[in-house]
Amino acid sequence: MILYFLSLALFVMGLYCLVAKKNIIKKVIGIVITEYSINMFLILVGYRDGGIAPVLMKGMDNSEIAAGSVDPLPQALVLTSIVIGLGVLALMVSICLRLYEKYKTFDMSEIKRLRG
Amino acid sequence: MEIFLLILTLIMVIGSIIAIETRNLLSSVISVGVVGFCLSIVFLMLGAPDIAITQVVVEILILVILIRATITTDNTSIEKHKDTFAVVTSLIFFGLFLIFAFLAVQEIHQFGDPLMRVSQKYLADGAKETGATNIVTSVLLDYRAYDTIGEATVLFTSIVGAFVILRRRGRKQRKEKDVEKVGILDDEDIKKDFGGF
Amino acid sequence: MNRDIDKEIHNEAHGMTSIVKTVARFLMGIIFIFGAYIILYGHLTPGGGFAGGIILACGYILLTMSFGKEIGLRKLTDNWASILDNTGALLFLVIGLLGFTAGSFFLNFLGKGNIFDLFSAGTIPLNNIAIGIKVLASVFAVFIALSIFGRVVSDYVEDEEV
Numbered sequence: 001m002i003l004y005f006l007s008l009a010l011f012v013m014g015l016y017c018l019v020a021k022k023n024i025i026k027k028v029i030g031i032v033i034t035e036y037s038i039n040m041f042l043i044l045v046g047y048r049d050g051g052i053a054p055v056l057m058k059g060m061d062n063s064e065i066a067a068g069s070v071d072p073l074p075q076a077l078v079l080t081s082i083v084i085g086l087g088v089l090a091l092m093v094s095i096c097l098r099l100y101e102k103y104k105t106f107d108m109s110e111i112k113r114l115r116g
Numbered sequence: 117m118e119i120f121l122l123i124l125t126l127i128m129v130i131g132s133i134i135a136i137e138t139r140n141l142l143s144s145v146i147s148v149g150v151v152g153f154c155l156s157i158v159f160l161m162l163g164a165p166d167i168a169i170t171q172v173v174v175e176i177l178i179l180v181i182l183i184r185a186t187i188t189t190d191n192t193s194i195e196k197h198k199d200t201f202a203v204v205t206s207l208i209f210f211g212l213f214l215i216f217a218f219l220a221v222q223e224i225h226q227f228g229d230p231l232m233r234v235s236q237k238y239l240a241d242g243a244k245e246t247g248a249t250n251i252v253t254s255v256l257l258d259y260r261a262y263d264t265i266g267e268a269t270v271l272f273t274s275i276v277g278a279f280v281i282l283r284r285r286g287r288k289q290r291k292e293k294d295v296e297k298v299g300i301l302d303d304e305d306i307k308k309d310f311g312g313f
Numbered sequence: 314m315n316r317d318i319d320k321e322i323h324n325e326a327h328g329m330t331s332i333v334k335t336v337a338r339f340l341m342g343i344i345f346i347f348g349a350y351i352i353l354y355g356h357l358t359p360g361g362g363f364a365g366g367i368i369l370a371c372g373y374i375l376l377t378m379s380f381g382k383e384i385g386l387r388k389l390t391d392n393w394a395s396i397l398d399n400t401g402a403l404l405f406l407v408i409g410l411l412g413f414t415a416g417s418f419f420l421n422f423l424g425k426g427n428i429f430d431l432f433s434a435g436t437i438p439l440n441n442i443a444i445g446i447k448v449l450a451s452v453f454a455v456f457i458a459l460s461i462f463g464r465v466v467s468d469y470v471e472d473e474e475v
Contacts, residue, residue: 003118003227006125008217010132012210017136019206022199025141025186029148032178033132036155039171040125043162046235049228053163054239055359056249058429065251066240070163073235076255078167080267083363083448086174087274090455093185094278097459106141109199165359169351173367177452180374184459247425247434248356256361257440261419264440265409268447272402275451279395282458 003044010037022108024096028089035085039078046071118227121161128154145182149175166252327381337379344372352445356434362441366448373453382461391461394454401447408436408443 014037017030051070056062096106103111128151135147152175160168225231232239238255246254256264328334352365377385412420426433 001221001227003121003125004221004224005218006122006129008221009214010129012214012217013129013132013136016206016210020199020203021136023141025182026136026144028182028185029135029144032148033135033151036128036151039167040155040158043159043164043167044227045224046230046232047162047228048230048232051163053165053359054251055165056243056251056428062240062243065243066236069239069251071230071232071235072238072242072251072255075164075167075252076260077263078164079170079252079256079361079363080264082167082170082174083367084267084270084274086177086367086452087271087278087455089178090181090459091274091278091281093181094281094459096185098281166361166364169360170364170367173364173371176371177367177374177456180456181459243428246421246437247428248437249429250356250359250361252359253356253361253437253441254434257437257444258419258421258435261409261440264444265405265419268402268405268444271448271451272398275398275455278455279458 004041007037007041007044010034010040024099024106024108027108028092028096031092032085032089035081039081042074042078046074117161121158124154124158124161128158141186142183145179145186148182149179152178164252166250327383329379333379337375341372341376344375345369348372348445352441353431353438355441356437357429357431362444363448365441366445367452369445369449370452370456373449374456377456377460386457389453391454391457394450394457397446397450398454401443401445401450404443405440405447408439412436 011034014030014032014034017033018027021027021030048068048070050068052065052068054065054069054072054075056065099111100106105111131147131150131154135144135151138144138147152171156168156171156175159165159171238251238259242251242254242259243249246258248254248258348365348368348371350365351360351368352362355361355365373385373389376388409419412418412422415422421435421437423435425435432438
């Protein structure tokens with residue numbers, strides 16, 4: 001219970017960093033922290049008490065896995081989410097570098113000429 | 117076991133507070149590294165070795181990319197001026213969010229007692245039906261491979277986007293008078309500047 | 314492969330110092346073997362295409378960072394990286410489409426084989442290899458793009474005034 005709450009607190013801290021900070025790199029860091037908290041929450045939801053990893057070893061019966069393993073479905077989804085996070089981070093950092101090159105600053109309030 | 121998880125999560129919370137509030141961008145990036153590596157240990161303890169491996173390796177790459185973004189630019193520290201209105205408003209809203217999150221967490225099933233209606237079938241029949249002993253892989257690449265192709269599409273698109281934003285020259289070689297006219301960088305400029313990564 | 318690296322190891326002109334180069338040359342083979350193991354045994358042990366691809370890309374990134382751009386790009390150029398990226402994605406899609414020969418999209422149409430064998434589980438190892446190639450190429454391409462094209466030039470000519 002308290003672990004769920006702590007991961008949601010991490011989520012809120014990432015969102016705060018995303019909204020209230022002026023520096024673009026700080027905003028990127030906020031997105032990264034938010035993503036970590038969501039991954040952690042999904043894995044926490046799928047945990048079973050005393051659970052083993054969902055990998056069948058030699059000499060292990062199939063019913064042993066079925067009775068005592070943790071949930072494999074959130075693990076498969078989080079595995080894709082981590083790699084997507086890496087790609088999106090690279091895209092964000094490249095946009096930040098181009099913005100720095102054009103405006104010579106990372107500060108969001110000084111980038112005034114940004115228009116849609 | 118749960119005590120250990122609690123300690124790791126508290127370290128993650130402290131690390132992210134430092135990452136958010138510190139003035140120096142480089143120490144902020146390093147604090148993100150602390151959060152990520154603690155997260156990989158949490159994954160390992162929660163019975164997810166696949167994700168623990170991936171998280172460790174991805175965390176190294178995230179650090180490389182973020183340090184690349186901060187260290188080559190000149191100002192790595194932040195001047196202090198704050199938008200007080202945005203800070204106060206977001207603190208109020210996120211406090212409200214935390215209260216509702218606390219109420220919502222009471223209603224979810226207990227920690228350590230998951231609902232596994234779909235996954236029970238994967239666990240029971242996965243090794244027999246697909247032949248793969250790693251059930252996560254059999255979910256990822258056999259039962260739900262359609263999700264994985266969506267993931268590959270998103271990764272492909274983001275990489276193409278990064279290339280388009282970063283590439284200053286087109287791939288097609290231009291003629292000489294075009295180069296003089298537009299002022300596009302040539303190969304010498306590009307060769308000059310790699311060693312100090 | 315080793316001839317270039319042996320020649321470059323005392324060359325202080327590009328790359329880092331020779332301590333870093335010696336350690337990197339020692340570690341690189343181990344990293345590549347570990348990445349290949351993680352990909353090939355992804356259906357039997359923890360791991361798989363994503364983790365293994367990123368480990369292989371980390372090997373190339375270590376090579377590029379310690380020996381400088383020339384040696385790194387001689388092993389895998391950015392054009393080849395984007396070609397490999399497309400190849401991995403297309404290979405994955407083609408394996409999915411081949412499932413239609415037996416019935417439906419992404420059907421595991423090959424034989425399952427014996428459990429715990431390296432050559433078992435039908436299309437899953439092939440999918441792992443395709444995803445490994447794709448992730449390796451795309452991560453390395455992003456690194457190359459960030460470190461070569463992404464440098465901040467001081468005398469940047471603004472080509473249009475907003």
